[in-house]
Amino acid sequence: MNVKTLCLAVLNSGNSTGYEIRKLVSEGHFSHFVDASFGSIYPALKSLGDDGLVTSREEQQIGKPNRKVYSITELGQREFLDALTKPAQKDNFKSEFLLLAMCAELIERDLVAQAIDRQIEYLEDEIASIDAEVREVNMVGADWVADYGRTCLGSGLKYIKENRGDLEKIAGTGLAGRQVLAAE
Amino acid sequence: MNVKTLCLAVLNSGNSTGYEIRKLVSEGHFSHFVDASFGSIYPALKSLGDDGLVTSREEQQIGKPNRKVYSITELGQREFLDALTKPAQKDNFKSEFLLLAMCAELIERDLVAQAIDRQIEYLEDEIASIDAEVREVNMVGADWVADYGRTCLGSGLKYIKENRGDLEKIAGTGLAGRQVLAAE
DNA sequence: TAGGCCATGTAACCGGTTACATGATTAG
DNA sequence: CTAATCATGTAACCGGTTACATGGCCTA
Structure with a gap:
């Protein structure tokens, strides 16, 4: 999923500016499963315009900079539908927390506990922002x-809260055995 | 989380080759929350060697190409621990399926149903491979x-199976209203 | 008066992927 | 005989981020 298609997706549900798209996509409700920054959105919008997939009109505002409102064209709608027709790319999930959890045996107990605390806070924030957005x-x-x-975040959060003890128990247990492993 | 740190993480739990690291990281058990390809792993390993964070020795094999087995050094272990000490980056999740789900109203019912089927299959595969790996x-x-x-994948899967009807119900309902929106 | 929000845009940079080169062995 | 697995490595390319430029208005 490239930024162009993402812009089409947002514009398909209503006119918008580059500024607003970025907000939606990297702070708003879309931000939980996609992302993009100014540096990729503005060029994408420009290129979409060149290809006739979107049109734009400039809007004056009082006390605020002009805004360039983009609308999707029929061609753009078709293009977007086309993109959705082909099988979606698989979900992509990256988590430093899980990498740390995996290596828990080699990390001091305090550090693991700290990481867990932070992860819980992060997941709770995430859920709260879904409700708000x-x-x-x-x-x-x-x-x-x-x-x-x-549902997904909630079940993950519940799992961590209920099973954090198990992870903290194994934390640091590999530190002593390390010399043995190194000597091999 | 860059590829270098990822390599250190894998090597911290035992010696390994670039080939094995790639397999673990992009097909094996690590692959569910990190990823990297040959083109980034081999250079990373080389650079780690230059910095004294890993050492390597070549191993002859009969009937197979030589393999270069990497081991983490004490310096490397310290470096890795250091990387883990600073607050982990937030989880990163990208999902084309959810983007499609969000736009369901603008997509034909069949297409939505198809995407759901594929997502279910994907999640089931994912869970099965966790068990195997x-x-x-x-x-x-x-x-x-x-x-x-x-837990997380299972709850997501369950949600989709139980609520797919709701999504399929709204599929396509926005297609008629599109003209109105466009005319605005 | 400092910082944040609105708002658009560009250019340098970078981390990583894709594709290629090489080649023996084994399984179907 | 073909395809896959084992195994290492390089180079071109690319999508995207970071940081910068610009500037008025509003809030603390």
């Missing part, structure tokens, strides 16, 4: 996606 | 991580 998007599918997110 | 890693934390993965 879902109202800002006028798409029917948003509620379904929000529920899905709450 | 966890035995291949000799780290105590692996079981905890595997359980975490099963």
